[in-house]
Amino acid sequence: xxxxxxxxxxxxxxVYALFAVGFNLVFGVQRLLNLAHGAxxxxxxxxxxxxxxxxxxxxxxxxxxxxxxGVLAMIIEIVCFRRxxxxxxxxxxxxxxxxxxxxxxxxxxQWVSQTQVLRFPFDTVPVxxxxxxxxxxxLLQLLMAAxxxxxxxxxxxxxxxxxxxxxxxxxxxxxxxSMLVGINPNRIYNLTYFISGALAGAAGxxxxxxxxxxxxxxxxxxxxxxxxxxxxxxxxxxxxxxxxSLIFGMVQTLSIAYLPSGLTTAFIFSAMFLILLVRxxxxxxxxxxxxxxxxx
Amino acid sequence: MMNLLLGYQPxxxxxxxxxxxxxxxxxxxxxxxxxxxxxxxxxxxxxxGGILVVTYGLPAPLALIASAxxxxxxxxxxxxxxxxxxxxxxxxxxxxxxxxxLSLNIYAxxxxxxxxxxTGIPKTVGTPLLLVxxxxxxxxxxxxxxxxxxxxxxxxxxxxxVAASLGVSIVRHQTLAFVLSGALAGVYGxxxxxxxxxxxxxxxxxxxxxxxxxxxxxxxxxxLWGPIVGTAVLxxxxxxxxxxxxxxxxxxxxxxxxxxxxxxxxxxxxxIERARGRRLGARRPAExxxxxxx
Amino acid sequence: MALVLDNLSKRFGGVVxxxxxxxxxxxxxxxxxxxxxxxxxxxxxxxxxGMLAVSGGTIRVDDTDxxxxxxxxxxxxxxxxxxxxxRILPENSVLDNILIGFHRHERCSTLSAxxxxxxxxxxxxxxxxxAEALLERFGMxxxxxxxxxxxxYGHQRRVEMMRALASEPEYILLDEPIAGMNDxxxxxxxxxxxxxxxxxxxxxxxxxxxxxxxxxxxxxxVLDGGRLIAxxxxxxVLSDPAVLTAYVGGEHA
Ligand SMILES: Nc1ncnc2c1ncn2[C@@H]1O[C@H](COP(=O)(O)OP(=O)(O)OP(=O)(O)O)[C@@H](O)[C@H]1O
Ligand SMILES: [Mg+2]
Numbered sequence: 001x002x003x004x005x006x007x008x009x010x011x012x013x014x015v016y017a018l019f020a021v022g023f024n025l026v027f028g029v030q031r032l033l034n035l036a037h038g039a040x041x042x043x044x045x046x047x048x049x050x051x052x053x054x055x056x057x058x059x060x061x062x063x064x065x066x067x068x069x070g071v072l073a074m075i076i077e078i079v080c081f082r083r084x085x086x087x088x089x090x091x092x093x094x095x096x097x098x099x100x101x102x103x104x105x106x107x108x109x110q111w112v113s114q115t116q117v118l119r120f121p122f123d124t125v126p127v128x129x130x131x132x133x134x135x136x137x138x139l140l141q142l143l144m145a146a147x148x149x150x151x152x153x154x155x156x157x158x159x160x161x162x163x164x165x166x167x168x169x170x171x172x173x174x175x176x177x178s179m180l181v182g183i184n185p186n187r188i189y190n191l192t193y194f195i196s197g198a199l200a201g202a203a204g205x206x207x208x209x210x211x212x213x214x215x216x217x218x219x220x221x222x223x224x225x226x227x228x229x230x231x232x233x234x235x236x237x238x239x240x241x242x243x244x245s246l247i248f249g250m251v252q253t254l255s256i257a258y259l260p261s262g263l264t265t266a267f268i269f270s271a272m273f274l275i276l277l278v279r280x281x282x283x284x285x286x287x288x289x290x291x292x293x294x295x296x
Numbered sequence: 297m298m299n300l301l302l303g304y305q306p307x308x309x310x311x312x313x314x315x316x317x318x319x320x321x322x323x324x325x326x327x328x329x330x331x332x333x334x335x336x337x338x339x340x341x342x343x344x345g346g347i348l349v350v351t352y353g354l355p356a357p358l359a360l361i362a363s364a365x366x367x368x369x370x371x372x373x374x375x376x377x378x379x380x381x382x383x384x385x386x387x388x389x390x391x392x393x394x395x396x397x398l399s400l401n402i403y404a405x406x407x408x409x410x411x412x413x414x415t416g417i418p419k420t421v422g423t424p425l426l427l428v429x430x431x432x433x434x435x436x437x438x439x440x441x442x443x444x445x446x447x448x449x450x451x452x453x454x455x456x457x458v459a460a461s462l463g464v465s466i467v468r469h470q471t472l473a474f475v476l477s478g479a480l481a482g483v484y485g486x487x488x489x490x491x492x493x494x495x496x497x498x499x500x501x502x503x504x505x506x507x508x509x510x511x512x513x514x515x516x517x518x519x520l521w522g523p524i525v526g527t528a529v530l531x532x533x534x535x536x537x538x539x540x541x542x543x544x545x546x547x548x549x550x551x552x553x554x555x556x557x558x559x560x561x562x563x564x565x566x567x568i569e570r571a572r573g574r575r576l577g578a579r580r581p582a583e584x585x586x587x588x589x590x
Numbered sequence: 591m592a593l594v595l596d597n598l599s600k601r602f603g604g605v606v607x608x609x610x611x612x613x614x615x616x617x618x619x620x621x622x623x624x625x626x627x628x629x630x631x632x633x634x635x636x637x638x639x640g641m642l643a644v645s646g647g648t649i650r651v652d653d654t655d656x657x658x659x660x661x662x663x664x665x666x667x668x669x670x671x672x673x674x675x676x677r678i679l680p681e682n683s684v685l686d687n688i689l690i691g692f693h694r695h696e697r698c699s700t701l702s703a704x705x706x707x708x709x710x711x712x713x714x715x716x717x718x719x720x721a722e723a724l725l726e727r728f729g730m731x732x733x734x735x736x737x738x739x740x741x742x743y744g745h746q747r748r749v750e751m752m753r754a755l756a757s758e759p760e761y762i763l764l765d766e767p768i769a770g771m772n773d774x775x776x777x778x779x780x781x782x783x784x785x786x787x788x789x790x791x792x793x794x795x796x797x798x799x800x801x802x803x804x805x806x807x808x809x810x811x812v813l814d815g816g817r818l819i820a821x822x823x824x825x826x827v828l829s830d831p832a833v834l835t836a837y838v839g840g841e842h843a
Contacts (some may be wrong), residue, residue, distance in 0.1 A: 033384050083557045091383050092330065093556045096513055100552030103506055107546040157353040220502060224395050227388045235384065269392040276389055277377045336656060372798055439706025444696040451690045454679040462757055463665030463694035474702070518681065569737075576736060 004135055005257050006250055011141045013249020014148030015210070018203035019222055020229040021152060021242045022196030025159075026073075028236035029172050029192050030085065032094035036076050037200055037226060038219030039105035044069040044201025045208035045218065046109050049118050062147075065205045066198040069142055073197025074190050080184070102219070110216040118214040125209055144206045151202055152242065155195065159238065168192055173254050224265075225252075228272045307424055309491065312426040312530050316433055316484035318511040318523035320477045323437070325517050326446075327473030328453035330383045333390030334375065334481050334508055336397040340501035341367040342489040343401060346414040351407075351488070356420040360486050367482020368475045375471040394505065401497035413496035414489075421490040429487060433480065434520070440476075441520055449473060450518075491508025503545055510548045514555050516565030525564040591652050592806040593617040593638070593669070593761045593792060599646035600633055600816075605652025607633040608816040610647070615761060617792040622803040622810030622824070624796070627834055631796045632674050633764045639671050640664045651761065654763060661723040666694050668760035672767055674796075684730065687738045687749050688721040689714075691756025724752045729778070743770045748779075760793040768802060780806055801826065812836065 023037045034040075047068045048061035056064070080097035084090045128139040159165040170178040171188045178185060207222070208214045229248050233240030248268075255264045305321075321334045341363035348359040374393060378386050401408045408414065440446050449467045451459040456466055487496050515526020530548070534541040559566055595616040602605045608630040615621045623631055638640040638649055641663030648657045651667050659667070670691075679687050696717070702709040725731045728748050732743065738749055747767055754762055764783075768776040772843040776799070783806055787793055796804045803810060804824040812827055814836040820827045827833060 033387065080553055087560060089560065093560065094554045095332075095384075095387055096509060097553050099506060099509065100549040100556075103503075103545050103549030103552070107543065107549065128443070224392065227392055231385070231388060260403075265304065265399040266396050266403065269396045272392055273377050273389065276381060276385065327747075420752075435706070436704065439710070442706065443703035443710045444693065444698065445700070445703045445770070447686065447690050448693060450682060451679055454681060455677050457641055457661075458677050458679065459690070460661035461641070461665060461671055462691055463662050464690070465660075465662045474705075492829070503635065540792060571736075572737070 005172060005253050006136055007137065008141070009146075009250030009253035011145050011249070012253055013246035014145050014152075014158030015203050015206050016218055016222075016225060016229060016249050017152055017242050017245035018148055018199045018206070020226050020233070020245050021155065021238055022073075022199035023226045024230050024233070024236060024238060024241040025199075026077075026196045027194055027230070028238065029168060030081065030189065031236075032081055032085075033098070034073070034076065034081075034196075035095055035098040035223065036080070036102035036105060037073075037098075037196070038223030038292050039102040039223055040073050040076070040197045041200040041204040041207075042109060042192065042214075042216065042219035042221075043072055043105060044265045046113070046118075046204075047201070048205040049120060049208060049214050051121055052124055064204050065201045067201075068203025070198035071194075072105070072192040072193040073200070076197075077189055077193040082189075083139065102223075103276065106216050106219070113214075115216065119212045120209060120214075140209060147202065147206060151199060156238075158195070164188075164191065166222060221265075224269075228268055231275060233245065233274050298377055300582065307531065307535060309426055311421055311527055312423075312430045313484060313488050313491065314508070314511065315527045316428055316487065316521060317481060317508050318515070318527050319433055319437055320481040320484065321508050321512050322517065322523045323440075323477040323480065324473055325512065327449035327470050328392060328456070329378065329470045329474050330386035331378065331474060332387050332478070332505060332509070333393045334477065335500045335504045336394035337367045337371055337478045337481035338485030338488070338504075339394075339397045339401065339497070340478075341485030341499070343414070343485075343496055344482070345407055345486030346417050346489045346495045347407065349413055350363070350417055356490055360483060360490070362481045363482045363486035364387070365482070368479035370482075371423070371475045371478025372471070373475045374478075378474065381465045391505075394501070398497055398501060408497070409495075410583060411497065413494060413499075415494040417493055417495065419491065419493060421487050426487065426491070429483070434524075438485065438520055445469070445472070464526040482489045490507065506545070506548055506552070510552055512562075514562055515550055516562030516568075518561075519565050519568050522562055523566035526562065593652075593794070594650045595634070595638070595647065595652070597647035598634065598637060598644065598649065600630070600637055600642065601645045606816050608637075608813075610812070611809055611816075611818055613794075613818075615842050616794045617796045618787055618790050618806060620787050620795055620796045622792040622795050622797070622807035623813060624798070624803055624810060625799065625813035629813040629836075631813055632765055633816075634813075635671055635765050635794075635796065638664070638763060639669060663755060663796065665759075668756035668759070669763065670757045670759035672747065672754055672764040672765055674765040674769070676743065676746045676750065678738040678749050678753075680737065682738060683735050684738050684741070684749055685718070685721055685725070685734040686747075688724055688752045689717055691753035692717045692720065694757050710800045721752075721756065724755060726745050728752055728782075729837065744772075744775055747771070751779075755786075759791065761794070762786070763794045763796075766798065767795070768799060776802060804828065 020043055023034065026032070026034050044065035051064045052058060053060035056080065076098060080101050081090070081094055084093040084097060087093065125140045125143060130137045130142070130230040132155050159168060167178070167188055170181070170183055171185050175185045207218070225248065229244045230241060232248060233244030252264060255267055259267060317334055317338055320337070324331045324334070343360045344366040347364040348362055349356055378389060381389060402411050446458065448464045450465055451462065452466055452469055460466055463515040511526035511530055512523055513526070515524065515531060518520025530551070534544050534547065540547050555562060561569065595611055595613040598611045611634060613621070613623070623634070625631055626760050633642065637644050640659060644657050644699070648655060650656065651669065654667060656667055662792050679690065696713055698709045698713045708781060720733065722731065725734055725760050728751070730745060730748060731743065738746065741749065747769070751767065768779055769777070780802065783793060783795070795803060807824055810821065810824050811818055812833050819832045819836060820830045
């Protein structure tokens with residue numbers, strides 16, 4: 001039973017990873033928090049739903065969702081952040097600006113879906129259950145795990161093994177210096193936001209399939225979970241976000257199974273406060289200087 | 297004439313209720329605390345007031361005091377982790393706090409009424425009382441602005457190193473600002489509860505947070521006029537331009553993006569700055585012209 | 591009665607920014623601290639004022655250990671500073687920038703500040719009067735209402751000095767106070783610094799302008815690569831071969 005829960009947790013964690021890694025990637029590059037990330041995630045679910053509704057195969061819905069969410073994230077960066085980055089107070093401004101963008105996107109989907117809960121047609125993913133070693137795994141779970149692993153691996157390869165990845169890291173270190181060596185930072189930002197959005201969109205499709213419930217508020221809890229995960233993993237750290245997503249997925253499934261229902265969220269965020277109390281920069285975050293706030 | 301005024305009374309009430317929360321948000325931002333938790337603290341106050349009145353039959357004025365205390369105390373507890381954090385982390389933690397309050401309110405059904413919330417709250421708050429509350433709030437904010445506290449808040453917000461080097465304790469002042477803001481939010485949460493008949497947990501969620509933030513960002517984050525102008529304009533706008541009423545949240549979203557990008561100081565602060573510029577420009581001494589950048 | 595740095599050290603990861611630095615800043619005197627760019631002068635000021643954690647050694651003010659005290663307590667122990675990279679409150683007026691300097695002397699209770707009671711209003715008025723006196727002394731009375739962010743660098747530096755003096759420090763640490771000023775302006779400040787020292791304040795003066803330092807200081811310290819390479823009377827120190835090498839080397843680097 002515990003083993004089964006852990007397995008379920010890992011699958012859920014994989015989906016969180018898709019969401020959180022993109023969230024954290026963007027933060028790592030620009031040091032800005034994109035609060036519209038939950039709305040981008042939701043957009044993925046909606047686009048896939050309407051593609052399947054229109055008769056397209058699921059895989060097409062998946063691709064369309066990733067592309068649409070990627071482009072949306074790119075637009076958010078251009079519209080909401082680009083101007084702000086040149087002014088002094090981008091950290092606060094980005095939170096406000098992206099919160100506004102999230103609201104706009106949410107209202108849009110509320111309007112399109114007419115505040116209805118949408119469900120994928122029955123059998124979009126055939127209900128097949130595999131059993132082994134006394135554990136049960138559904139085809140959907142396998143699909144989710146496979147998609148999550150594949151996407152994260154491709155991403156890791158992209159960031160750590162390609163010229164693009166090197167450029168991303170150069171821009172992260174110093175925008176000015178990277179321009180001197182001929183990198184166009186705006187192109188890099190477009191690409192990183194596209195990737196981050198595409199990952200979120202993919203996560204949206206998987207979550208939409210898993211719970212077969214798509215509605216215009218579905219992004220909110222994931223944004224919150226995204227927060228908890230990056231606090232756990234350290235803002236800006238990709239491996240940290242990956243690890244934290246898996247831990248988070250397991251803790252969440254376990255707490256749903258063993259804690260009084262309804263307390264899960266409160267439990268998770270209280271744990272987050274405890275972590276912040278002990279490690280102000282997140283569990284795996286690096287120490288950022290600052291002796292102004294107390295003893296040295 | 298009378299009818300016309302009466303028609304606007306609900307709007308005036310709404311303005312006064314939201315103005316209080318806008319000031320609660322304004323106060324923390326002014327002290328450089330990156331808190332977005334105002335509506336969570338308002339929920340704490342509202343529920344404290346609602347439960348005390350409905351379940352325990354306490355008179356409303358006593359319950360109001362209890363709401364202020366509860367908002368302030370929860371803020372005090374929250375300020376312990378917040379004081380150790382900077383900027384973005386404070387924002388994340390306070391948004392999470394809203395979520396905790398929300399889910400606890402839904403979970404603790406026998407105390408809070410769960411998702412159904414609390415109904416049958418006697419309506420004890422009307423326009424006259426709200427006007428008094430508004431006047432008191434504005435006076436308090438004015439007094440703080442003109443005191444050593446306001447000066448310390450301004451210094452911390454603009455440069456923590458400078459503030460600390462001049463003996464301003466950042467942690468103590470930010471905690472104070474946050475606790476005051478929590479008490480204010482608690483009071484206005486309770487006023488909201490006593491003004492309507494019912495409370496539901498979802499009332500204090502993201503849309504409310506965005507509305508409050510919009511008032512402050514759009515109006516202005518530093519001058520005393522900011523929250524007044526922001527709240528007034530954004531509450532009147534959907535009434536004047538009727539089609540906007542259905543798309544209120546869409547308008548707030550778009551306004552947030554536009555304001556922070558193109559008018560980052562908000563309407564009131566920008567106007568005040570312009571006025572000051574004109575006034576000084578008229579008797580500008582030669583030295584002021586040798587501006588920096590040389 | 592002095593500010594005493596005893597074997598003060600600071601490492602940033604592998605970079606040694608200061609190592610076993612011993613400096614004494616007596617009251618009523620102007621003590622110079624010079625050295626080429628990157629020598630570690632600002633780092634020392636940051637350590638003294640609690641902006642940077644100390645890696646080793648101690649800092650004492652009149653026999654009180656402040657090595658690990660937080661920045662705001664160090665101010666209350668009687669230390670004030672100016673910043674090399676100017677740090678004013680740009681949105682506030684010049685007058686408000688100075689008013690914040692009086693913070694450590696404001697006594698009225700939090701409650702009376704909150705409620706705007708007469709005690710709080712009287713105190714604010716008294717501080718304004720003192721701020722105006724400082725403005726007079728620095729010849730900036732006419733700029734009192736201007737937003738500090740729009741002033742020239744020279745004026746902004748003076749705003750920082752007034753702000754630091756407002757806290758009525760026993761010791762003041764000036765990090766390149768005359769950078770970017772012309773001779774007339776710096777001469778006026780030289781007179782002012784002399785007056786301050788004569789009134790009993792201990793001054794640590796960091797400056798690249800050696801003529802200025804020589805004119806004002808009786809004792810100077812020379813820092814290079816985080817270590818003290820010379821100290822003593824200005825003429826003796828400036829003719830020290832080690833100092834010459836450091837400066838010539840530094841300027842060509
Ligand atoms: N926060 C920091 N992190 C890492 N290294 C630092 C930091 N601050 C200073 N340093 C290094 O410490 C050394 C001393 O710097 P410092 O600013 O104290 O020099 P300085 O003598 O004030 O120079 P200048 O005359 O240019 O102002 C330099 O090598 C600098 O790069
Ligand atoms: Mg320096």
